[in-house]
Amino acid sequence: MRKLLDRMVDLVRRGELALFTRRAHDFEPADLAEVLTALDEKERVSAVQALPPELSSQALAEMPEEAHAEETLAALDPDLAAEIVGELDDDDAADILGELDPKRQEQILSAVEDRSEVDQLLRYHEETAGGLMTTHMVTVTDTSTAEQALEEIRRQAEEVEDFYQVFVVDSDNHLVGTLPFKDLVISRPERPVRSFMTDADIFVTPDLDQEEVARLMARYNLPSVPVVDGLGHLLGRVTFDDVIDVVEAETTEDLLKFGGVSPDEELGAGWETAVRSRLPWLSINLLTAFLAGGVVYSFQHTIQRTLALAVWMPIIAGMGGNAGTQALVVTVRRLALGLLPEKGFTRVVGKEVLVGIINGLAIGTVVGVVAAFMGEGPRLGLVVFLAMVGNLMVAGFAGAFIPILLERSGVDPAVASSIFVTTFTDVCGFLLLLGLAGMLLL
Amino acid sequence: MRKLLDRMVDLVRRGELALFTRRAHDFEPADLAEVLTALDEKERVSAVQALPPELSSQALAEMPEEAHAEETLAALDPDLAAEIVGELDDDDAADILGELDPKRQEQILSAVEDRSEVDQLLRYHEETAGGLMTTHMVTVTDTSTAEQALEEIRRQAEEVEDFYQVFVVDSDNHLVGTLPFKDLVISRPERPVRSFMTDADIFVTPDLDQEEVARLMARYNLPSVPVVDGLGHLLGRVTFDDVIDVVEAETTEDLLKFGGVSPDEELGAGWETAVRSRLPWLSINLLTAFLAGGVVYSFQHTIQRTLALAVWMPIIAGMGGNAGTQALVVTVRRLALGLLPEKGFTRVVGKEVLVGIINGLAIGTVVGVVAAFMGEGPRLGLVVFLAMVGNLMVAGFAGAFIPILLERSGVDPAVASSIFVTTFTDVCGFLLLLGLAGMLLL
Numbered sequence: 001m002r003k004l005l006d007r008m009v010d011l012v013r014r015g016e017l018a019l020f021t022r023r024a025h026d027f028e029p030a031d032l033a034e035v036l037t038a039l040d041e042k043e044r045v046s047a048v049q050a051l052p053p054e055l056s057s058q059a060l061a062e063m064p065e066e067a068h069a070e071e072t073l074a075a076l077d078p079d080l081a082a083e084i085v086g087e088l089d090d091d092d093a094a095d096i097l098g099e100l101d102p103k104r105q106e107q108i109l110s111a112v113e114d115r116s117e118v119d120q121l122l123r124y125h126e127e128t129a130g131g132l133m134t135t136h137m138v139t140v141t142d143t144s145t146a147e148q149a150l151e152e153i154r155r156q157a158e159e160v161e162d163f164y165q166v167f168v169v170d171s172d173n174h175l176v177g178t179l180p181f182k183d184l185v186i187s188r189p190e191r192p193v194r195s196f197m198t199d200a201d202i203f204v205t206p207d208l209d210q211e212e213v214a215r216l217m218a219r220y221n222l223p224s225v226p227v228v229d230g231l232g233h234l235l236g237r238v239t240f241d242d243v244i245d246v247v248e249a250e251t252t253e254d255l256l257k258f259g260g261v262s263p264d265e266e267l268g269a270g271w272e273t274a275v276r277s278r279l280p281w282l283s284i285n286l287l288t289a290f291l292a293g294g295v296v297y298s299f300q301h302t303i304q305r306t307l308a309l310a311v312w313m314p315i316i317a318g319m320g321g322n323a324g325t326q327a328l329v330v331t332v333r334r335l336a337l338g339l340l341p342e343k344g345f346t347r348v349v350g351k352e353v354l355v356g357i358i359n360g361l362a363i364g365t366v367v368g369v370v371a372a373f374m375g376e377g378p379r380l381g382l383v384v385f386l387a388m389v390g391n392l393m394v395a396g397f398a399g400a401f402i403p404i405l406l407e408r409s410g411v412d413p414a415v416a417s418s419i420f421v422t423t424f425t426d427v428c429g430f431l432l433l434l435g436l437a438g439m440l441l442l
Numbered sequence: 443m444r445k446l447l448d449r450m451v452d453l454v455r456r457g458e459l460a461l462f463t464r465r466a467h468d469f470e471p472a473d474l475a476e477v478l479t480a481l482d483e484k485e486r487v488s489a490v491q492a493l494p495p496e497l498s499s500q501a502l503a504e505m506p507e508e509a510h511a512e513e514t515l516a517a518l519d520p521d522l523a524a525e526i527v528g529e530l531d532d533d534d535a536a537d538i539l540g541e542l543d544p545k546r547q548e549q550i551l552s553a554v555e556d557r558s559e560v561d562q563l564l565r566y567h568e569e570t571a572g573g574l575m576t577t578h579m580v581t582v583t584d585t586s587t588a589e590q591a592l593e594e595i596r597r598q599a600e601e602v603e604d605f606y607q608v609f610v611v612d613s614d615n616h617l618v619g620t621l622p623f624k625d626l627v628i629s630r631p632e633r634p635v636r637s638f639m640t641d642a643d644i645f646v647t648p649d650l651d652q653e654e655v656a657r658l659m660a661r662y663n664l665p666s667v668p669v670v671d672g673l674g675h676l677l678g679r680v681t682f683d684d685v686i687d688v689v690e691a692e693t694t695e696d697l698l699k700f701g702g703v704s705p706d707e708e709l710g711a712g713w714e715t716a717v718r719s720r721l722p723w724l725s726i727n728l729l730t731a732f733l734a735g736g737v738v739y740s741f742q743h744t745i746q747r748t749l750a751l752a753v754w755m756p757i758i759a760g761m762g763g764n765a766g767t768q769a770l771v772v773t774v775r776r777l778a779l780g781l782l783p784e785k786g787f788t789r790v791v792g793k794e795v796l797v798g799i800i801n802g803l804a805i806g807t808v809v810g811v812v813a814a815f816m817g818e819g820p821r822l823g824l825v826v827f828l829a830m831v832g833n834l835m836v837a838g839f840a841g842a843f844i845p846i847l848l849e850r851s852g853v854d855p856a857v858a859s860s861i862f863v864t865t866f867t868d869v870c871g872f873l874l875l876l877g878l879a880g881m882l883l884l
Contacts (some may be wrong), residue, residue: 028644030661066781150627157624164606164623164665181606181623185592186599202470218690219472221683223606223665240682241663244689248660251693252775255700259771260764267776274797278768282805285764289757290812297753303745310752311739314759314868315731322702322727326720329701333694334709339508355716363724370732426756 001031008035012043017050024055033062036072045075053080057087060096066268070099073108082111085118091134091242094121098131129213130206132246133227133236136160139167140193142176147189149179164223167234168197175200175226175234203228206235213238214246254336257415258329260285281419288423292317295427299434306441308376309434312367312384316433319363320391320425327352327399328421332414335407349400356396357389364388376441383440387433391425394432398424443473450477454485459492466497475504478514487517495522499529502538508710512541515550524553527560533576533684536563540573563678571655572648574688575669575678578602581609582635584618589631591621606665609676610639617642617668617676645670648677655680656688696778699857700771702727723861730865734759737869741876748883750818751876754809754826758875761805762833762867769794769841770863774856777849791842798838799831806830818883825882829875833867836874840866 008027011020012035024032032051036044036059048056060069073081073096085093085108097105097118105122109115117135124130138156140149153166166184168177177197187196203226204213217225217240224239253263265277296303296313303309331348334340340348364385372381398421403413406420450469453462454477466474474493478486478501490498502511515523515538527535527550539547539560547564551557559577566572580598582591595608608626610619619639629638645668646655659667659682666681695705704719711719738745738755745751773790776782782790806827814823840863845855848862 028662030663064779064781154628157628160624162622162624162663162665180604182599182602182604186596214686218683218686220470221472221604223604223682240665240686241660244656244660244682244686247686247689247693248779251689251696252779254693255697255771255775258697258700259767261768261771265772267772267779267781271793271796271800274772274793275800278765278797279801279804281768282761282764282801285761286757286805286808289760292760293753293757296756297750300749300752303752304749307742307746308739310742310745310755311735313752313756314738314872315728315735317756318731318734318864318868319724319727322724323720325701326703326723329697329703330707330709330716333697337506337690337694337709339506339709351713351716354713355720358713358717359721359724362721363728366728422760426760430756 005031005035005038008032009038012039012047015046017046020047021050021052024051029055029058030062032059033064036060036069037063037067041071041075044072048072048076048084049080053083053087057084057092060084061088061092066266068099070096073097074100074104078107078111081108082113085109085112086114089134090117090121090136091132091236093118094124094131095126098122098126124206127210128206129204129208129210129227129238130235132210132213132238132242133206134239135236137167137224137226137234137237138163139169139234140179142168142170142194142197144193145189146184146187146191146193146196149184149193150189153184162239164239165237167226167237168193168200169234173234174232175203175228178226200226204238205230210246211250214243214250217243218247254414257412258332258418260418285419288419288426291423292426292430295430295434299430299438302434302438302441306376306380306437308371308374308380309437312371312387312433313430315367316384316387316391317426317429319388320395320429321422322395323356323359323392324395324399324421324425325418327355327396328403328417331400331403332417335403335413340404345404348404349397352396352400353393354396356393360389360392363392379440380437383433383436386436387429390432391429394428395421395425447473447477447480450474451480454481454489457488459488462489463492463494466493471497471500472504474501475506478502478511479505479509483513483517486514490514490518490526491522495525495529499526499534502526503530503534508708510541512538515539516542516546520549520553523550524555527551527554528556531576532559532563532578533574533678535560536566536573537568540564540568566648569652570648571646571650571652571669571680572677574652574655574680574684575648576681577678579609579666579676579679580605581611581676582621584610584612584636584639586635587631588626588629588633588635588638591626591635592631595626604681606681607679609668609679610635610642611676615676616674617645617670620668642668646680647672652688653692656685656692659685660689696856699854700774700860702860727861730861730868733865734868734872737872737876741872741880744876744880744883748818748822748879750813750816750822751879754813754829754875755872757809758826758829758833759868759871761830762837762871763864764837765798765801765834766837766841766863766867767860769797769838770845770859773842773845774859777845777855782846787846790846791839794838794842795835796838798835802831802834805834821882822879825875825878828878829871832874833871836870837863837867 063069138153138160140152166179170176177200179193179197183196202220206227224237226234227236228234256263260281262277265273367388368381368385371384372378402420403417406413406416505511580595580602582594608621610621612618619642621635621639625638644662648669666679668676669678670676698705702723707715707719809830810823810827813826814820844862845859848855848858
């Protein structure tokens with residue numbers, strides 16, 4: 001497969017566009033999208049020009065957001081661009097055009113034959129149910145029989161690409177129920193759909209955040225979910241394939257937040273964007289680093305007397321940071337998945353503190369022995385041992401306590417926790433090591 | 443909703459099981475599962491005993507893995523347990539029973555009426571296509587017409603809970619194609635299915651890793667994918683709802699690996715498991731911490747001469763660690779999503795180095811000025827400035843280079859990168875700060 005795709009890329013690069021187009025018919029849209037993504041902008045434009053619009057449209061729709069299909073569209077002759085947009089599903093068209101500035105958007109849309117649906121979708125924020133939904137769906141009225149419904153489905157299905165449920169509406173287009181396909185084919189032809197439809201008690205409004213939409217569909221195992229306005233009118237539907245994309249995007253976002261990168265930084269962004277996204281976080285980190293540095297500053301005399309302490313500083317602080325991060329990822333994930341019992345707070349924090357003490361005893365024994373034999377004698381060993389146990393205990397506490405506290409204060413624990421936890425373990429690590437040394441090594 | 447579920451929990455706790463059972467009929471399985479999850483083991487068993495098996499089975503199937511539905515099953519009277527297992531879809535039954543030891547598994551299964559399907563599924567590893575698949579599906583033979591296929595679907599649909607595609611097999615049960623529902627209802631009754639089915643060129647084998655299955659279904663937007671053996675016989679199908687669960691589980695796994703926690707540690711695991719999962723990672727970290735400590739050790743005399751260096755050590759090393767992690771999460775995620783161009787290696791690393799230099803100049807200027815005015819004069823300021831710029835440049839390089847190198851060597855970059863990157867930034871940070879101090883502060 002890999003090789004087949006590479007060969008397609010080469011065909012475009014060598015300018016053999018006729019052969020490329022002939023072969024393209026055997027590929028799935030997602031595979032063609034991968035070929036387009038691998039090309040540079042100029043090559044991509046020539047490839048899209050060579051493909052028939054029904055193929056190029058689907059391939060552009062499947063390109064990852066980072067590959068900027070909208071740039072390619074904008075670089076095309078407006079008539080060809082409009083033709084491609086006309087071939088796109090309305091939700092994909094809105095997604096791609098939504099990335100362009102209003103002027104270029106209008107330039108393309110003005111040449112599109114039926115732009116009303118795309119116009120409607122462009123009004124919603126892209127990270128909401130409205131931004132994910134398509135207005136293409138199959139609906140039947142609640143007065144139909146099973147046979148009439150099947151008839152209706154045959155009529156509408158030509159236009160709707162994939163559908164997994166049929167929506168039932170009243171004469172005012174209010175959503176009243178859904179018909180799973182299965183029930184439709186197995187029911188007697190003369191049965192009214194009202195008698196076997198499922199009540200429409202699961203639906204979303206267009207302004208619902210995409211993450212909530214994904215959670216709802218995953219929870220209830222829905223292949224598609226209806227979108228209704230505040231008055232209950234059916235507007236569109238979101239399908240499972242959009243949801244899988246959302247879950248992937250949210251994973252990226254969570255990992256970036258955890259690493260201190262703004263979730264707005266696209267993965268392939270240039271250096272200017274990367275600096276803008278990361279420098280603010282580094283600046284906050286600098287403030288907390290000064291805190292740790294301040295602790296060291298106040299113990300300078302202790303360090304002067306026992307220089308070996310300078311060697312153990314990064315070891316105690318670093319191990320605390322690692323252990324704190326371990327407790328943190330587990331707690332953050334439990335919070336994200338709603339797996340943390342409301343009342344089990346003490347038990348959760350208590351477990352992490354216990355884990356910290358046990359790991360601290362193990363690691364502390366190793367470092368204590370090494371320190372004792374490194375020249376300063378058993379008293380330094382004891383100081384290092386106690387500081388390690390103490391700091392890993394603190395790390396367990398901070399790793400569990402801080403994200404729970406942030407969550408309850410309404411702050412996203414994924415984004416702010418790691419900075420607080422490592423500050424905590426740095427400061428406590430230095431305080432423990434240098435403070436104990438001040439007491440025990442005099 | 444929240445409140446409704448809390449009230450159900452209270453009903454069980456107060457022992458009002460008759461009322462609980464009556465109300466349970468109005469809830470979705472996923473919601474009942476949440477109620478069961480919130481209960482403790484004893485309460486859960488009494489709730490399950492009170493519910494009719496067709497409700498309790500679905501609720502148990504929807505419980506998160508961490509809530510251990512199998513424990514509840516094993517605590518029931520074997521006949522009731524067998525009745526519940528009989529109501530479960532075969533894949534859910536295999537998932538739950540697979541968590542029990544063989545003896546208790548056999549005890550329950552021996553009382554199940556038709557155990558052959560579950561037995562078959564229990565043979566596959568739970569994290570493979572075989573472990574995800576159900577053997578319940580709708581199949582038609584390739585000699586049928588559209589009308590005969592619809593007839594067949596009506597017959598089979600009674601037993602199959604949800605289906606989104608119909609599979610076409612030859613007389614030997616070889617998979618030859620799939621019929622999207624839509625095409626089936628819109629085609630003329632006398633048309634042979636062979637003439638409008640989709641060729642079966644997308645399928646998986648039972649041993650394929652679940653992550654690959656998820657990626658395939660997401661890529662091609664498939665509501666279900668057929669599972670075939672090495673000879674092309676149709677064994678079962680995996681549906682989109684399993685895939686959403688897989689994507690969520692993999693997210694948890696990635697975040698845990700990133701934080702240095704074994705992905706085998708369940709989120710709600712006890713302290714013994716947590717220690718076993720985290721201590722090995724801390725031990726590896728300790729070795730790298732010794733490396734950083736060793737650098738400090740070899741510069742003890744420099745520190746003795748300029749004690750203020752001890753204050754700047756954690757600041758330079760810490761900021762390097764943060765900047766390295768930023769470059770790392772972006773690169774790891776690009777690798778995971780396949781967004782890194784094969785040949786763009788130098789450009790990717792180059793960008794991160796550039797970002798490091800720019801952020802280094804900004805942060806370095808601040809710390810340089812502070813250091814210069816802190817008492818040791820402008821030369822210390824220069825040392826701190828240069829060390830910060832250098833270390834953030836190194837951080838950008840390591841954050842991008844190390845995961846790419848690991849990936850190309852066949853090592854999972856998510857699990858091993860962060861330890862190498864922070865070791866790198868610690869060691870280089872100390873070397874730069876103390877080395878430059880040795881040269882410039884004499």
